[in-house]
Amino acid sequence: MTLQPGSALTGLRGDRYILGPEKGKGGEGIVYAVKNKPSLAAKIYKAPNGMLERKLKCMVDHAVSPYIDGKLMLAWPQDVLYSNGRFAGYTMPLVKDVSPIYVLCRNNPDHVNDCHTLFPTYRWSYSVVVAYHLAWVVDHIHKNHYVLGDMNSNNIVIHKDGSVTILDVDSFDICDPVTGEHFPCTVGLPEFLAPELQVPDLRRAKFSEHSDDFALAIHIFQLLMNNYHPFNSRTLSEYKRSTPLNPQQMNIVQGNCPYVKQIPNVTRPVGAPSLQFLPARIQTAFRTTFNYDEINALSRISSRVSADMWRQLLYDLYERIRKGEMKVCGNNPEHMYFPSHGGCPFCLAQQAAPASGSGASASTAPPPSSSVTRSVRSGSVTRSSPAPVSGSGKKAGRLSFFKSLLS
Incomplete structure (x- = not known):
């Protein structure tokens, strides 16, 4: 799948996310700002797979608070992202x-x-x-x-x-x-x-x-x-x-x-x-x-x-x-x-x-x-x-x- 700034994705509960500017990239994928949710970032995988999808669903379902005493301590997954029904990545707090x-x-x-x-x-x-x-x-x-x-x-x-x-x-x-x-x-x-x-x-x-x-x-x-x-x-x-x-x-x-x-x-x-x-x-x-x-x-x-x-x-x-x-x-x-x-x-x-x-x-x-x-x-x-x-x-x-x- 080809995703870029402006692409729309859907979360597990139907929430809509619009990719914003690229924030960084690595071997596994690219991190974007989320245009319509400025407190979040989205990581889009280069090679998404079923095990990653199951792992991220588990982390969302059994979440750890990313904040301790009001301070962001963990870039914890907040939602799992899909593009036209296909697993693509996840959202997390923007650091x-x-x-x-x-x-x-x-x-x-x-x-x-x-x-x-x-x-x-x-x-x-x-x-x-x-x-x-x-x-x-x-x-x-x-x-x-x-x-x-x-x-x-x-x-x-x-x-x-x-x-x-x-x-x-x-x-x-x-x-x-x-x-x-x-x-x-x-x-x-x-x-x-x-x-x-x-x-x-x-x-x-x-x-x-x-x-x-x-x-x-x-x-x-x-x-x-x-x-x-x-x-x-x-x-x-x-x-x-x-x-x-x-x-x-x-x-x-x-x-x-x-x-x-x-x-x-x-x-x-x-x-x-x-x-x-x-x-x-x-x-x-x-x-x-x-x-x-x-x-x-x-x-x-x-x-x-x-x-x-x-x-x-x-x-x-x-x-x-x-x-x-x-x-x-x-x-x-x-x-x-x-x-x-x-x-x-x-x-x-x-x-x-x-x-x-x-x-x-x-x-x-x-x-x-x-x-x-x-x-x-x-x-x-x-x-x-x-x-x-x-x-x-x-x-x-x-x-x-x-x-x-x-x-």
Whole structure:
């Protein structure tokens, strides 16, 4: 079928949708604005099929609220679209005025300007805010008995208040509670996949809440640790001026995380901060999730720290920041640290890097050219400045709590 701006489609209950301008495209399809329903976007598949149709019907019939405390957290399917009776795609909330999460790649020069455009007064607490919101939305999804599956940095976008939205929700791993049909996730980026998912064919892999917890821990680690990936490392015997990194997938399979245990001839990349500057309970959470080896990896899957526990740990960190327990670095106002832990861990790590600045770049975030296409599949990706956060502030975790952290 050939659909374009102006084409009319019909929903499950007879609602009419007129395609507006194209918003983005990817390998699976094209995202359009919906001309007669401006709060929605429509994804039109290049190769629609019966399994996708059944999956989307299931997601519409057993919907998760895309909003938490009034903030759009999920680009969840709202209706299934048909053109002349043939399945074509689905509608979802239009995601706008957002930036991909990799703009917080603080050690990646390609994205520093993007970060400053989104957050002109960026400091480390902003990354903490984003980490909290990410844990919050993953917990929300798990409490509704869904599995994200492909939780990579292309599918997560940030709003100017530090909240996040998950895109590409149609790739979730779900099971129809009525028919029992399983709609598996079959895609993922290796650097965010748990060891049990490091297989040649993801169609044979088993995604779970625990594999989501592993990916979430990687994202939180990168946000708190200046975007250094927990499984990037440096081989001591080969180090000269540049830093050769061990293959990331192999490190994930073998459990080679130099931040949580000692590994012969392996250490963290030059320029990476020590885990010791974080609160003890957060250090323990990373060790619980990343301290395994090839032999015991499968037996420790269920021991990973859950999204709900991460949410609580990060909230506790927010409380300490709010109370003024962390100090803003005198050399770089983007850095924050606990005075009781010594000097600024980020400055100390940077001082240890080679003078030429060619130390280990642990960034694994994709460059904009390879990721914007997927990021815009659920809406437009733009840059915006931070603004005061709104919200009721009636309970722990409300967005209004973070106003002071984003000012």
